[in-house]
Amino acid sequence: MPGTITVWEKDPALVGRFTTAPIPDVAKLPLAFNFPAARPYSSDKTTEDFRYWNAASTLRRAADFWAASSTPPAEWNGMAVLDVYLDRDVALQSKYDGQSLSFYHGSPVGHPEVVVYSGASPDLLCHELGHAILDALRPDLFDRGFLETDAFHESFGDMSAILCAMQLPTFCAAVLQETAGRNFWSDSSLSRVAQQFGAALRMEDPKQADVACLRNAWNNHLYKDPAGLNNTGSATEVAANPHSFSRVFTGAFFEILAGMLAIRVGNKAAKPEDLQQVSCDMRDILVDALGDAPFGEHFYETVAAAMVRASLGPGSGRGPAVQTLFQNVFVRRKIIAPAIV
Ligand SMILES: [Zn+2]
Incomplete structure (x- = not known):
């Protein structure tokens, strides 16, 4: 592993917008994550190895940001560690289900040449993490059907x-x-x-x-x-x-x-x-x-x-x-x- 890694700043569509980040500690409390087994680092943006470290770095930074707030959540809703699935299935989707964050890969109907990994986008990673943070702060607001x-x-x-x-x-x-x-x-x-x-x-x-x-x-x-x-x-x-x-x-x-x-x-x-x-x-x-x-x-x-x-x-x-x-x-x-x- 290198001492630092390169990750997307906000979205893969912002071509050329990368930043350098330290190696993230995903198991750090509060707001720890349980990721799949760590992968070797690659700077090749098209690889699963890059996506792993991009997601780990982005989610760590995002959780640390919310943990530093004036009224921080002590833990996720009902748990200390949140499971993260980086490529759960084939779909154009990403979601928080109350227990875990899930990301997918998929293609628009009729465009098999376009393959999008939702877990590659810091925007989507931080969006789903936002659901988990709000659920930690206010469990009464999640999935109420209003x-x-x-x-x-x-x-x-x-x-x-x-x-x-x-x-x-x-x-x-x-x-x-x-x-x-x-x-x-x-x-x-x-x-x-x-x-x-x-x-x-x-x-x-x-x-x-x-x-x-x-x-x-x-x-x-x-x-x-x-x-x-x-x-x-x-x-x-x-x-x-x-x-x-x-x-x-x-x-x-x-x-x-x-x-x-x-x-x-x-x-x-x-x-x-x-x-x-x-x-x-x-x-x-x-x-x-x-x-x-x-x-x-x-x-x-x-x-x-x-x-x-x-x-x-x-x-x-x-x-x-x-x-x-x-x-x-x-x-x-x-x-x-x-x-x-
Ligand atoms: Zn959402």
Whole structure:
């Protein structure tokens, strides 16, 4: 084994975006993993050996990020060690089932030449890990069959993908370069979650993914009463299913994240460490709010109001200006009413 390894920063579709990482200790507590037997390292991105170390490094980094939060989970929901299956079967899928993380490989119908490994994408690894983290923090929210709690679970997965990517200084620097001269609240490799997987799903059915990725956190979707929505719809409209409806909350989150960065840096240029700091501040506001948001059918409004309350402080990156930002975005998105907080 070399002393360090090379892994994808965020998604295999971002060709050329690698970073160097230490050899991960997947068995480290808290939030340990049980992986299949370790494989020899390979820097060849097409191999199972590379995918093993890419996944081990990404999940370790992501779990450490959440373990460092202001209200960290002591362990996974009901267990100290989480099983990880890197190539469980043939499917275009990845999932958390309450016991383990599972990743698959598959091809879009009619395109056998395209083979996608969901476990190769840090976005999907960190999305599924997000489900496991939320389940550890709030076991009462998992798989309840209510649209808003199920959709919040999906949104938390995408928020986890975005926040975990922001732990990499190399990726933060690349995103700042990519968004230089325009609003950070814009379409970027940070906002686009799971580009490679999304492209494969779109080959099968364009309804299943946003235009340039699986789901784009840069969107302008507003909350609508789910009772008036269809269960399925085109990618450009919100439907009453958890993945589609999650984009309303993730969209508000990403808009607020950009606003937090603007408040932090003022009229100075943002640096990679500014991105990393606002990601930690947002993480802590999220987990603190989860301790103040009782389960209910209208969970979006409940958790958003708790985030508005938490954003006042005390805590890093909080205060009246940040609270006003949270309030304004959630109101504009129609997730909370103007007078709710
Ligand atoms: Zn999910």
